[in-house]
Amino acid sequence: MSPVRLVRLLPLAGSRRLLALGALSVGAAVLGPLSTIPLGRLIDHGGASQVIALLLVLLGQEFCTALREPAGAAAARRIDGVLRARVRAAATAMPLARLENPQVQADVRLALTGHRGRTAGMAAVALAGEASRATSALSGAVVLAAHVWWLAPVALALSIAQNRRIAAMLVGPGGAESLADSPEQVVRLRRAGYLAELTGGPGAAKEIRVFGVDGFLIGRYVAAMRAFLTPQARGRRAVVRGYAAVLGLQLAGAAGTFGTLAWLTAAGALGAAALAQSVLAALLVFAYGAGGYQLFEIAHGSKPYEAAMRLLHPPPTSTSNSATAVTGPSARDGEGPGMVRVTFTYPGRAEPVLKELDLRVRPGERLAVVGLNGAGKTTLVKLLTGLYTPQSCTVGTAEDAAVVFQDFTRYPLPLRDNVRLGAPAYEGTDADVLAALAAVDALDLLEGLPRGLDTPLSRSYTGGRDLSGGQWQKVALARAVYALDAGRRILIVDEPTAHLDARAEQEVFERLLDRTRGRTLVLTSHRFATVRRADRIVVLDGGAVAEQGGHAELLALGGRYARWHRLQTALIAGAGR
Numbered sequence: 001m002s003p004v005r006l007v008r009l010l011p012l013a014g015s016r017r018l019l020a021l022g023a024l025s026v027g028a029a030v031l032g033p034l035s036t037i038p039l040g041r042l043i044d045h046g047g048a049s050q051v052i053a054l055l056l057v058l059l060g061q062e063f064c065t066a067l068r069e070p071a072g073a074a075a076a077r078r079i080d081g082v083l084r085a086r087v088r089a090a091a092t093a094m095p096l097a098r099l100e101n102p103q104v105q106a107d108v109r110l111a112l113t114g115h116r117g118r119t120a121g122m123a124a125v126a127l128a129g130e131a132s133r134a135t136s137a138l139s140g141a142v143v144l145a146a147h148v149w150w151l152a153p154v155a156l157a158l159s160i161a162q163n164r165r166i167a168a169m170l171v172g173p174g175g176a177e178s179l180a181d182s183p184e185q186v187v188r189l190r191r192a193g194y195l196a197e198l199t200g201g202p203g204a205a206k207e208i209r210v211f212g213v214d215g216f217l218i219g220r221y222v223a224a225m226r227a228f229l230t231p232q233a234r235g236r237r238a239v240v241r242g243y244a245a246v247l248g249l250q251l252a253g254a255a256g257t258f259g260t261l262a263w264l265t266a267a268g269a270l271g272a273a274a275l276a277q278s279v280l281a282a283l284l285v286f287a288y289g290a291g292g293y294q295l296f297e298i299a300h301g302s303k304p305y306e307a308a309m310r311l312l313h314p315p316p317t318s319t320s321n322s323a324t325a326v327t328g329p330s331a332r333d334g335e336g337p338g339m340v341r342v343t344f345t346y347p348g349r350a351e352p353v354l355k356e357l358d359l360r361v362r363p364g365e366r367l368a369v370v371g372l373n374g375a376g377k378t379t380l381v382k383l384l385t386g387l388y389t390p391q392s393c394t395v396g397t398a399e400d401a402a403v404v405f406q407d408f409t410r411y412p413l414p415l416r417d418n419v420r421l422g423a424p425a426y427e428g429t430d431a432d433v434l435a436a437l438a439a440v441d442a443l444d445l446l447e448g449l450p451r452g453l454d455t456p457l458s459r460s461y462t463g464g465r466d467l468s469g470g471q472w473q474k475v476a477l478a479r480a481v482y483a484l485d486a487g488r489r490i491l492i493v494d495e496p497t498a499h500l501d502a503r504a505e506q507e508v509f510e511r512l513l514d515r516t517r518g519r520t521l522v523l524t525s526h527r528f529a530t531v532r533r534a535d536r537i538v539v540l541d542g543g544a545v546a547e548q549g550g551h552a553e554l555l556a557l558g559g560r561y562a563r564w565h566r567l568q569t570a571l572i573a574g575a576g577r
């Protein structure tokens with residue numbers, strides 16, 4: 001991508017900030033070359049007015065240069081704020097299948113956090129700065145050309161060549177900075193970062209202490225860092241050598257230019273004023289050749305910009321990233337959620353997870369979908385809730401559903417908010433929150449919370465408490481029950497009790513059945529022994545409905561359900577003894 005495209009971001013800064021940045025950049029660019037006019041007059045004619053004029057111009061240049069920094073920072077902050085909001089909105093709206101793509105996740109991270117401390121806004125502002133520096137050099141060349149016409153293009157060409165050489169050495173492909181971005185170096189640095197986090201962080205602290213692996217991990221970290229830093233040091237040495245060559249060229253260029261000016265002056269071709277103006281102009285031209293921090297900002301900040309553009313304007317082919325579904329006849333309106341002959345394959349997978357699956361949930365029905373691990377239960381929930389968008393959409397999605405996912409969210413917020421987030425717009429009272437907690441047998445949870453419903457559910461907060469896996473699961477269930485009380489008509493629960501033992505699971509399931517009387521309930525579980533009271537039990541096997549019916553009916557059938565039910569009941573009974 002050409003960095004010039006970054007210019008499109010500048011209007012996001014807002015007209016006031018953009019105007020201030022533009023005026024200061026132009027001032028910084030042209031006041032230097034303009035100062036040669038009063039300087040020339042001062043040398044030729046003297047006089048206080050020329051001194052004042054020269055001082056005013058130089059002061060103006062200093063003023064513009066100094067204020068351009070904070071103005072640029074403010075513009076960059078605003079651009080980044082607007083861009084991040086757009087990226088967040090795009091990420092929230094995109095189909096789950098696309099969001100789960102590792103490349104898309106990397107783009108979201110890059111667009112939101114920047115690259116090596118540089119953001120898209122900083123890159124756009126740096127581009128304006130680079131344009132200002134180039135304008136200053138060009139104006140200097142014009143002043144120089146007014147005295148020695150042939151010297152100006154030579155000095156300008158030299159300066160541009162130096163600037164490009166430095167850019168290539170530092171931030172160009174294969175340059176020192178890009179070395180750290182090479183896939184091998186990124187992997188090395190990520191490994192070192194992971195090991196550093198592991199040794200210093202609380203996550204693995206228990207195992208590190210018990211097994212005494214700190215020495216081992218620190219050794220690994222040192223090795224990983226050395227593997228990263230050795231090629232970096234080699235790259236830096238190459239840059240130093242390259243810089244020596246560029247510096248030599250710069251010295252030769254400056255010596256040639258100033259030598260020529262001295263020779264022309266000695267020969268009487270240049271007067272004192274013309275000499276002073278030419279020297280000042282040549283210095284402005286050569287200043288561009290030295291390069292500046294803008295090179296880094298543009299190179300690194302372009303990466304988050306490109307990531308943001310990929311997210312905001314995905315190429316049409318990227319729909320191949322979304323989940324595909326080959327479906328049968330359309331679901332009819334007015335019925336519960338369901339799907340007709342749906343075959344579903346995850347992106348990047350060859351084998352379909354669901355194969356010609358037929359399942360329609362009747363309104364008011366309490367349906368249990370059971371199956372062994374990996375049978376496709378969670379996938380079924382993702383399709384039913386519309387989180388995956390099949391290419392031809394004949395899945396009747398449950399838009400009016402409260403859903404508890406297997407990997408539900410643990411909000412680091414007070415317990416009250418954790419429940420109320422099920423229906424943020426609903427003005428529920430504390431009594432409603434407590435009723436939802438009671439519905440999932442979670443009232444005893446309050447006993448361990450010093451500030452009751454106000455207790456933040458995170459140890460990162462003063463007075464906060466963390467919960468056990470089972471307690472968190474009950475909070476997630478209470479959130480869905482609260483949503484149901486707030487008006488949702490369908491409750492979909494994916495493995496509601498993965499963190500609970502079989503008896504607690506049965507207890508919660510029974511309570512949910514009572515609570516959802518007259519509403520539609522879809523519940524998935526890999527425990528066959530706990531769903532006997534469901535109106536209908538669907539056995540999922542190999543991505544298709546293998547058996548369905550009531551508990552007694554399926555037992556009498558003597559198939560998978562009967563077999564797995566018998567096995568799991570025996571295990572539970574054995575564990576209870």
Ligand SMILES: Nc1ncnc2c1ncn2[C@@H]1O[C@H](COP(=O)(O)OP(=O)(O)OP(=O)(O)O)[C@@H](O)[C@H]1O
Pocket residue numbers: 100346347349353371372373374375376377378379380406495526
């Ligand atoms: N996002 C995904 N991308 C690719 N494959 C996936 C994805 N999610 C699940 N799968 C695969 O789809 C298959 C079915 O997974 P799913 O989570 O639907 O099963 P499940 O019946 O809910 O299992 P469990 O009882 O263990 O939760 C598994 O082989 C799993 O590896």
